[in-house]
Amino acid sequence: MTTSVERAAEALRHAKRGVAVTGAGMSAESGIPTFRGADGIWKKYPPEIFASIDAYLRDPDRVWAFWCELSASLHGCNPNAGHSALAQLESSGKIQAIITQNIDSLHQAAGSRRVIEYHGSLRELVCLECRARKTFDVTTTGKHPPHCVLCQGLMKPDVVMFGEGIPPDAMYESEALIQVCDVLVVVGTSAQVYPAAGLPFAAKRNGALIIEANLEPTEFTETVTDVFLEGPCGQTLPRVAALMH
DSSP states (O other): OOOHHHHHHHHHTTTTOOOEOHHHHHHHHHHTOSSSSTTTTHHOOHHHHHHHHHHHHHHHHHHHHHHHHHHHHHTTTTOOHHHHHHHHHHHHSSEEEEEEOOOOOHHHTTTOOOOEEEEEEEEEEEEETTOOOEEOTTTTHHHHHHHOTOOOOOOEEOOHHHTTOOOOHHHHHHHHHHOOSEEEEEEHHHHHEEEEEETHHHHHTTTEEEEESSSSSOHHHHTTOOOEEEEEHHHHHHHHTTTOO
């Protein structure tokens, strides 16, 4: 009797257009706290106060301090074995791209090349007026959010705050990949945050085989998942990648 790890490896072995969708559970093993759940960031920092675009425009300094603290907390966090396994699957041609809800850039640090940042990234700041960008270096920032050197507009972390839409380029590229993917690997995310949560359902409708790697069953498990890898992704994904050789 084959195991779920063996079934996942077999599916990926035959994949021509594999895609991965990752969420906060992917980075939790790297020491990055999740946003939701009993100990999530939003329990201590309600998003309507610290992470909405309306709050940022109303009280930039307070919201800026939150994002600076979060950015600083990422320093010293490294990719885990799950990130490395996905990078290996990409380099071997079994995964074309990673669509991530995470804003920590750990996929790139692990060596992944095509990473679609669905909710933006903490690497950069973006001007709210002219959309110019600059590097977000928390070690050189002050207590106040900077203004754009080109137009003097207010800059903000280049993440999707509550009340903002998904970056159009990220949405269109993700939708195009989902339409044609034959195997979708869902890692560390549950069906809670839309529109990202709709991607596995769309992939299933388009005929993709769904591999899910999560600590515990989710709504995906009960509805669209074909192969469920239960446990830490830093343990399950490397086992799958090892069987690909």
